[in-house]
Amino acid sequence: MATVSIPACTTALLLDIEGTTTPITFVKDILFPYIQEHLEDYLSSHWEEDECKQDVHLLKKQIEEDMKQNRACPVHAVDQTVHTDEEKAIREVMDNVLWQMAADRKSTALKQLQGHMWRAAYASGRIKGELYQDVVPSIKRWREQGLKVYVYSSGSVEAQKLLFGYSVEGDVLDLLDGHFDTTIGAKVDAKSYERIAERIGCQPEEITFLTDVTREAKAAQESGVNVAVVVRPGNMELTDEERAHYNLITSFSQLEVTGRV
Numbered sequence: 001m002a003t004v005s006i007p008a009c010t011t012a013l014l015l016d017i018e019g020t021t022t023p024i025t026f027v028k029d030i031l032f033p034y035i036q037e038h039l040e041d042y043l044s045s046h047w048e049e050d051e052c053k054q055d056v057h058l059l060k061k062q063i064e065e066d067m068k069q070n071r072a073c074p075v076h077a078v079d080q081t082v083h084t085d086e087e088k089a090i091r092e093v094m095d096n097v098l099w100q101m102a103a104d105r106k107s108t109a110l111k112q113l114q115g116h117m118w119r120a121a122y123a124s125g126r127i128k129g130e131l132y133q134d135v136v137p138s139i140k141r142w143r144e145q146g147l148k149v150y151v152y153s154s155g156s157v158e159a160q161k162l163l164f165g166y167s168v169e170g171d172v173l174d175l176l177d178g179h180f181d182t183t184i185g186a187k188v189d190a191k192s193y194e195r196i197a198e199r200i201g202c203q204p205e206e207i208t209f210l211t212d213v214t215r216e217a218k219a220a221q222e223s224g225v226n227v228a229v230v231v232r233p234g235n236m237e238l239t240d241e242e243r244a245h246y247n248l249i250t251s252f253s254q255l256e257v258t259g260r261v
């Protein structure tokens, strides 16, 4: 397997989750269906709680933003089974969440709610966070080499901590130095990577970002961050141009930090 060198100035690895540390199928076939199946029950039973109220408030702000941008969520006629104002409000939130999920939106509002909903599924052992086999050994090796390891995912920080805290390899949260989500900015915006570098306390050039999504890779590169695109089974096909432009890896074990043993 060919090795891919990362610059000697690298002090931190920044990892995407879906398609990078974790199969896309875990997200699409396990995590998302869990939300779809439990959404109504969850909203009905948590509706009066502060956390759920904040989630709904964020979703409503997102709806207002979407309406301004003409990204309208289809409004369904409320059916005969809905009687009270609360039931109607829950149905509206459900319509919006399911619509956002169908479009695989990465809005902070959607991701916060999802993170809160997955808490029970992970804690009960019903769901375990999947990690590719090369992930944990590679993170351990990088840490031994003195590198810091961070996660940057559209999934909320809470959702990230659940995935790594209740993973197929047990609780591996101690291997991570920190987490970033879309509250720092979108992954397709170069400024987000500048902010992450500032938060970590290093220059963008000292960070190597691993992701499966070339729009994210492009934004990271624009900010000065070094990038490798991760090719895993089921990930989006890359164009010939993308293949030529980016360093590609199929396993984290291919990465070699120049000058570190």
Ligand SMILES: CSCCC(=O)C(=O)COP(=O)(O)O
Binding pocket: 016, 017, 018, 019, 027, 031, 106, 111, 114, 152, 153, 154, 155, 156, 159, 160, 163, 187
């Ligand atoms: C870590 S939570 C589950 C994944 C998720 O909801 C998501 O949007 C993953 O996006 P990523 O930025 O990790 O590709």
Ligand SMILES: [Mg+2]
Binding pocket: 016, 017, 018, 019, 020, 211, 212, 213
């Ligand atoms: Mg990804």
